[in-house]
Amino acid sequence: MSVRLGNAGSDASARRSLLIAVLSLLGAALFWASNYIVGAAVLETMDPLSLVLWRWTLAAVPLLAIAHFAERPDWRKVLRAWPWLLALSCTGLAGYNLTLYAALQYSDAFSASLINAFNPAVIAVAAAIFLRQRLTRAGVAGVVIALVGVFVVVSGGDVGAFLETGFGVGQLLMFGAVGIWTAYTIIGRRSPPLPPITSTSIQAVITVLLVAPVTFATGGPQLPVSAGAATSLVLIAVFPSVLSYLLWNRALAVIPAARAGVFLNLITVFTVAFTLLAGQPFTVGQLVGGSIVIVGVVVANAEAFRGPGEPHPRIS
Numbered sequence: 500m501s502v503r504l505g506n507a508g509s510d511a512s513a514r515r516s517l518l519i520a521v522l523s524l525l526g527a528a529l530f531w532a533s534n535y536i537v538g539a540a541v542l543e544t545m546d547p548l549s550l551v552l553w554r555w556t557l558a559a560v561p562l563l564a565i566a567h568f569a570e571r572p573d574w575r576k577v578l579r580a581w582p583w584l585l586a587l588s589c590t591g592l593a594g595y596n597l598t599l600y601a602a603l604q605y606s607d608a609f610s611a612s613l614i615n616a617f618n619p620a621v622i623a624v625a626a627a628i629f630l631r632q633r634l635t636r637a638g639v640a641g642v643v644i645a646l647v648g649v650f651v652v653v654s655g656g657d658v659g660a661f662l663e664t665g666f667g668v669g670q671l672l673m674f675g676a677v678g679i680w681t682a683y684t685i686i687g688r689r690s691p692p693l694p695p696i697t698s699t700s701i702q703a704v705i706t707v708l709l710v711a712p713v714t715f716a717t718g719g720p721q722l723p724v725s726a727g728a729a730t731s732l733v734l735i736a737v738f739p740s741v742l743s744y745l746l747w748n749r750a751l752a753v754i755p756a757a758r759a760g761v762f763l764n765l766i767t768v769f770t771v772a773f774t775l776l777a778g779q780p781f782t783v784g785q786l787v788g789g790s791i792v793i794v795g796v797v798v799a800n801a802e803a804f805r806g807p808g809e810p811h812p813r814i815s
Contacts, residue, residue: 520753523746524762530738530746532769535608536777538600541723541731547600549720550732552710555592555703557736562700565745570694577697583690584698588705591683597710598676606669609781612770613652613789614673618680619763619796620645625681630688637798645795651788695748703740764796 602611620642627634653670714720723729
């Protein structure tokens, strides 16, 4: 009887751990999605350079403290990987976020998140090319489906009008952001293994050191013009920049990385939900195209539901 009770207790504990891990993944995706909505609001009074500088300046200190006390890294070993950390900072924390925020100045968060949803499919192709990873038939089909969905999104469902006007500035910038994030992911998979929060904290410091001189040279940094803008900036620094990483890495202790990566598709779902709840206008083409993109990404990453695989780093 005691054995059965022990097994029952173990099963209950495992289910509880799994539930907490799933809730952690949902929280991480929710906070990363908030970056689109809150970031767009901050950009009404602040330029992208200033936003990136303040975001990672505010986030760097808590990230460093958490990394030091929770992961207890060998800082000398970490710093010896500086070329990789520099490349990751230039592409991820600096390059991707600058391009994303620039895109949000010309495009709404709804459309930007739908284009960004194509990212996992692009990463699958890039991994096949640069990392020699096998691209299955399902992967190819998923990429094609997602590409069709992106075309529906950027054309608004009106192919004739799209052929006359072409891509908008915001759309082109978001495609650039997708390309930069793909580069960041490939570099991350080739770089030496480092504790994740430690790596992010050092990338944050490097990003501040890279962006600060450019910001000052261009007349910045701009300061929040109101209490609301300052609050939004702090929210960006705390939730998508710090808490998402804590929740994500907590979940990875229970759920394999590839399966956890599927939850990243919820970033687009949450962003769309936020915009709809806020009463922002949308088109049928956006909804249809976004749905097609998500279906394509799920098909392309179908194997992630069946077993472990490559990690899916995410910073947004």
